[in-house]
Amino acid sequence: MFFLKRLLFLFALVTVSAGTAKADWLLLQPANKQPDDIKKALATSFPSIQIIDDISAVKPSDSIITLGNSDYLSTRNIRCKSQVGLFVSNVVATESPKGCGATTLVSSEPExxxxxxxxxxxxxxxxxxxxxxxxxxxxxxxxxxxxxxxxxxxxxxxxxxxxxxxxxxxxxxxxxxxxxxxxxxxxxxxxxxxxxxxxxxxxxxxxxxxxxxxxxxxxxxYIEFNEVFKKLNELLDENGGTAPVGLYHASYRxxxxxxxxxxxxxxxxxx
The missing domain is CATH 3.40.50 (Rossmann fold)
Structure with a gap:
């Protein structure tokens, strides 16, 4: 639970600093469901982010974000405008979902x-x-x-x-x-x-x-958790708030x- 709370907190920090408010993002988490208090706290602090756990609610015009391998793989059969998958392993990254137009992955593992x-x-x-x-x-x-x-x-x-x-x-x-x-x-x-x-x-x-x-x-x-978000932040800053397509690796230790x-x-x- 502490790990997931930390992920959501760090994600929120990066989202604000990277200016992702330019687009509406859905944080999709069908496998890693969070308690209501975590969802409410995130929604209150960052109203531009909508947290959902129902895959069927994703529309073709939506931009979605997933955390981890399970949630990323759960999107294989849905359609969406764009997708950002964080904390995806290098092997799972080879299994790209086919329904989303532009997919950006930041691996949890070194290159x-x-x-x-x-x-x-x-x-x-x-x-x-x-x-x-x-x-x-x-x-x-x-x-x-x-x-x-x-x-x-x-x-x-x-x-x-x-x-x-x-x-x-x-x-x-x-x-x-x-x-x-x-x-x-x-x-x-x-x-x-x-x-x-x-x-x-x-x-x-x-x-x-x-x-x-x-x-x-x-x-x-290995890669520290915060380095994954830092890498996403860099990618968004370098591309005017838009996540570039491809697989990316954060700095490792x-x-x-x-x-x-x-x-x-x-x-x-x-x-």
């Missing part, structure tokens, strides 16, 4: 090539493994491979994540493991245990999820666990 470059520079490894989600369809898997072409993909098949990790340890041809912000094959129940297993087998783990800072990942390349890196004998750069 993929920057992720690959940081892993190479700071960890100095040859091969980084990416565990594909075993329950995903072929389109999602293709999207992952298109977005991150520089990883070595590992298909767990019907095996559990830990059996797959044991296979990786035995093969000895993977130098590090990447854990995406969506956790993909990893989830909130097993990611910490998986990180402990990866560490015990002396492999560095890298991620683009801020939640794994200090949890066993040697390297985390890097967490590098120096102590853990030394224990694992890494020879990368911490700068």
């Amino acid at each position: 993929p090539l920057a992720v690959g470059a940081e892993i190479q520079r700071r960890l100095n490894v040859k091969t980084t493994g990416y565990l594909l989600p075993s329950d995903s369809d072929s389109d999602i898997r293709k999207g992952i491979k298109d977005v991150y072409p520089f990883f070595e993909y590992i298909d767990p098949g019907k095996d559990s994540i830990f059996r797959t990790l044991r296979t990786i340890y035995l093969k000895n041809d993977i130098d590090s493991i990447f854990i995406p912000s969506t956790h993909s094959a990893f989830d909130s129940r097993n990611v910490i245990t998986a990180l402990e297993s990866i560490y015990r087998n002396r492999l560095p783990a890298a991620s683009n999820s801020r939640s794994l800072i200090g949890k066993g990942a040697v390297l985390v390349i 890097v967490f590098y666990d120096v102590k853990l890196a030394k224990v694992l004998g890494l020879e990368g750069v911490n700068e």
Whole structure:
């Protein structure tokens, strides 16, 4: 709840400073529904923004804004004039809704090539493994491979994540493991245990999820929440209050666990 309140507060600040009052925006949130007090507070302070949770209420002439992957994907079958999707993952961004005329996306994740470059520079490894989600369809898997072409993909098949990790340890041809912000094959129940297993087998783990800072990942390349809104603000300012079409990435930050890196004998750069 705190996270969603913070998103709405930051969104409101950016909306005012960027001058989006030039257009009427609908904040569509069918999946991430907010309490009435949050809706009323936002509507009172910023009357030009209408918060709705009924997708069917969107008209072809409307401009809509969504927060997160679920709400963005929920708009695939509606028609609208324009759309701004914030906090969309790089993989989900490849699945553009077809009904909206102009779509602007600001990702919650760093630009993929920057992720690959940081892993190479700071960890100095040859091969980084990416565990594909075993329950995903072929389109999602293709999207992952298109977005991150520089990883070595590992298909767990019907095996559990830990059996797959044991296979990786035995093969000895993977130098590090990447854990995406969506956790993909990893989830909130097993990611910490998986990180402990990866560490015990002396492999560095890298991620683009801020939640794994200090949890066993040697390297985390991530974007702060406020940077997403700052990027949107910049795009609106540079384009006269109109959001330009395309996928955009905010400035990212890097967490590098120096102590853990030394224990694992890494020879990368911490700068």
